[in-house]
Amino acid sequence: MRFAFAFASTRRRFVHRNVLGKGDLRTALPSISICGFRGWRRAFSGLSEDSRERLRNGLRDIKLDDAVDLFGEMVKSRPFPSIIEFNKLLSAVAKMKEFDVVVSLGEQMQMLGIAHNLYTYSILINCFCRRSELSFALAILGKMMKLGYEPDIVTLNSLLNGFCRHGKRISDAVALVDQMVEMGYQPNSVTFTTLIHGLFLHNRVSEAVALVDRMVLKGCQPDLVTYGVLVNGVCKRGHTDLALNLLKKMESEKIEADVVIYSTVIDGLCKYKHVDDALDLFSEMEKKGFRPNVVTYNSLISCLCNYGRWSDASGLLSDMIERNINPDVVTFSALIDAFVKEGKLLEAERLYEEMIRRSINPNTVTYNSLINGFCMQSRLDEAKQMFDLMVSKGCLPNSVTYGTLINGFCKAKRVEDGMKLFREMSQIGLVGNTVTYTTLIQGFYEAGDCENAQQVFKEMVSAGVPPNIVTYNISLDGLCNNGKLEKALAVFQDMQKSVMELSIFTYTIMIEGMCKAGKVEDAWDLFNSLSLKGVMKPDVVTYTTMISGFCGKGLKQEADALFREMKEDGPLPDSGTYNTLIRARLRDGDRAESAELIKEMRSCGFSGDASTISLVGNMMCDGRLDKSFLDMLSWNPLPSKASVR
């Protein structure tokens, strides 16, 4: 046997796997055992004329259900139709990308004693490869070769695809092509295109691009599919210049482009912020005679929406309607989502009605956006109603739906309702992600319920969902704000020991926690340890937090000193820094110094914030301050920073 690579795993027997559940294929198939010998002449007749006709036509446009029915009819008829007819059927199902069904049908054939031939094996190998189940494909290859069939270039290309899709065998894929050549096979454009695609799958972009030149050297011209793979691969990774060059190259090589390839590049340009280039290419494709389709429009419309270019987006919508390119659920969902994010819920609802009027069925994504819209406005009951509506329409909520609602309830301080939803979600088999869990943890801490917050954290870990730095920061903050500094410190220590990369934000939370617990000295030690370590620079919030801590303890000199240090060689003080200091001065009753600081703050372009103004208001009421302070804070005699710029 000339196949040196008769892989070790081929020794493993092809395991029959019934991938479909009971009730689908099983019931479609005949039950041979119940047909007694005398009955079989009546039970098993030939194929109907209709089915013969279908098979003659190569099963064009056949639906999956019909194909499965036909298979049932075929295995009932005696004698069995030839393997060629079965192959036609398997091939048709494979074209629908229903690889599981193909595998299952092949298995049923085997059980009925319908012998596979080279093509049957080829189809099955292809299906396993498409499902990234290389070992099964190799097992069939072994079996096939044992029976004396030698794989041809088609089967080898399928196998190559299997290696490419396998998580760890891309280098074996590269080697396989060389091996093919050694064994006297001539790789064709499918071979190279498959490998190029595989390299992209493993993010080996430059190798993928370089392979095109290599294939030309080997006498293999790239075709439209090759360019499709290349253009998509580079666009998805932001190399839109390269994609545009590829379009030109296609033209010079007289390879006719198509609407999909243009749409791919347009979408790439949109995603990587070259909106106007996308619009240019859009008109260029029209000039070249390629008619855009709904997908082309959808890319552009959602992109324009994301940039807030509403009138351009709706212009394109009217364009497409005028040209009889019908908007679909994606078009409407994109527009609805964009309006929701802009807070224009009314417009979003109008679009929803419009799509119903056009008999376009909203899907989960559409409802998710609308639910999000209500959540954003804290209209939780309406959000829940929308949720019920979608369920009643047979539209299945997914983890985004639940995540959105849970987030809404938590933000509206209704963490218990959020938790109820979370339980419901788990019951129907949807898994929460890090964000969902983190939202709930935050909700419980904000409700002062540390116990449940920690419980959710534990559940998260045991469910195998990894807490991230945000989860930890929220936990630290929650513990500190609920008077559990000791516990927070313990967690903080664990974090420092872990591989997690801490941000300055984490340290600021701890410094604030220590200050609030009256442990300003500890906070100051931590603050200084930052500069000593040198890895983490305190930012303006860290400084302000520390200054605020000093002020709270009446350590005026320390606060002033840190403020000076900040101005000399730290981060620039911001409105928060000034307001923190000003409130401290005002509380001290130091009017002159307060006024001085206010003036300085104004000269930097900041003004009094809400809590400073409310403090001044209170002090005016009990007569400790006069109105001039309020004027200083809110009246604007100085040019603002913006107008100076």
Place this chain on the structure above:
DNA sequence: GTAGGGTTAG
């Protein structure tokens, strides 16, 4: 009768 690919929305 068998092989490769690409576009849109949360």
